[in-house]
Amino acid sequence: MERLNFNHLYYFYIVAKEGSIKAASEKLFVSQPTISDQIKLLEEYFDCSLFERRNRSLFLTTEGEFALNYAEGIFTQGRELTRRLRNQIQLPKKSIDIGVTHFMSHHFLYETILPLFNQDEIVVNVKEGQKHLLLADLEEENLDIVFTDGQDLTSGSMSSYRVGANKTYVVAHKKYQKYRRGFPESLGKIPFFNYTKNSYLKYEIELFFSKNSITPKIIGEGDERDLLEMVTAQGLAFTIVPEAAKKKFCANKNIIVLGEVEELQTSVWGIIKKNYNGYGYQLLKNKL
Numbered sequence: 001m002e003r004l005n006f007n008h009l010y011y012f013y014i015v016a017k018e019g020s021i022k023a024a025s026e027k028l029f030v031s032q033p034t035i036s037d038q039i040k041l042l043e044e045y046f047d048c049s050l051f052e053r054r055n056r057s058l059f060l061t062t063e064g065e066f067a068l069n070y071a072e073g074i075f076t077q078g079r080e081l082t083r084r085l086r087n088q089i090q091l092p093k094k095s096i097d098i099g100v101t102h103f104m105s106h107h108f109l110y111e112t113i114l115p116l117f118n119q120d121e122i123v124v125n126v127k128e129g130q131k132h133l134l135l136a137d138l139e140e141e142n143l144d145i146v147f148t149d150g151q152d153l154t155s156g157s158m159s160s161y162r163v164g165a166n167k168t169y170v171v172a173h174k175k176y177q178k179y180r181r182g183f184p185e186s187l188g189k190i191p192f193f194n195y196t197k198n199s200y201l202k203y204e205i206e207l208f209f210s211k212n213s214i215t216p217k218i219i220g221e222g223d224e225r226d227l228l229e230m231v232t233a234q235g236l237a238f239t240i241v242p243e244a245a246k247k248k249f250c251a252n253k254n255i256i257v258l259g260e261v262e263e264l265q266t267s268v269w270g271i272i273k274k275n276y277n278g279y280g281y282q283l284l285k286n287k288l
Helices: 006-018 021-028 032-046 062-088 114-118 131-139 174-180 185-189 200-211 225-233 243-249 279-285
Strands: 051-054 057-060 095-101 123-129 145-148 158-166 168-173 192-194 218-221 239-242 255-260 266-273
Touching (some): 006 032, 057 062, 095 131, 131 145, 168 174, 168 225, 174 255, 225 239, 225 255
Antiparallel strands (some): 145 266
C-alpha cells in the first residue's frame, strides 16, 4: 500500500470512538471480521500496533492515541468542509443521489426514475453497491435514498417504505405457446437457459423448480441480459427474468410470456433518514 487508505483509517476511527469492534460493526453495517481485516491492513501500513487487547477489551496503544488525534482532526475537518460548502449558497440541493443494491440492479424499474432526468434544476446520480455500504452512505447523508429488497440492516435513524414489488416471469419464443397450458409443470418439457452461480436468481429458481418437481434440460448459463434475450428470441430455451427485462424482451413480437413465477416476487423498499424532507422523501411521497 503506497498511500494512506482513508477507509481503513475511518474504520479505525469508529472502533476507537465506539470502544469495540462489535459496536463499530453495528454502526457501519459491516461484519466484525471485515473491520478487523481493515485495521490489520492499517497497522501493516503504519508498521505498528494501534490497539492492544486486555481482559477481552480493546485499548489504544501510544501509537493508536497518536493516530486517533490525527483521525479526529481529519474527519472533523471533513464534516466542517461539507457543512461550509453545502451552506455557502442558500438554495435547495441541486442533485438527488440514489443508491440501488446489487440484488435490485437487474430488475429495478429504472423507468420509474427516468422522468427525473428531464428536470433542468437537478442532477440525478445513481449508485449501485452492496446494501451495507449504501446504508452507511445514507447514514452519512451522502445519499438521499436507497432502494433495496428488504428492511434488514437499517438503523434507528432510518425510515423504510414499501414502494412496490418486482415480479418475475417465464418468457419464451412464441413456438412454445402451447406450454402456457399446465404452467409451471409444463416447463419440464422445454429447454432452459439458467443464470450462473454469481446471480442470486439461480438459487431462487432452483428452489422453485424443486418445489414444483420441474426438471428442464439446461442448455447453458449466463447473466448478461442481451445473451438471455438472444437465446429466448431464437427459440433455443425459455428464460426466467424480472419484470423490467420482460418488458424489453416482449418488445420482440417473437417472445411471449408463459407465466408469472409468484414465488420469486420481491418487494421494493425505499430507505431514507428520519425527518428528511429532500428529494428522496418526495419520491416516496409521490410513490415514484
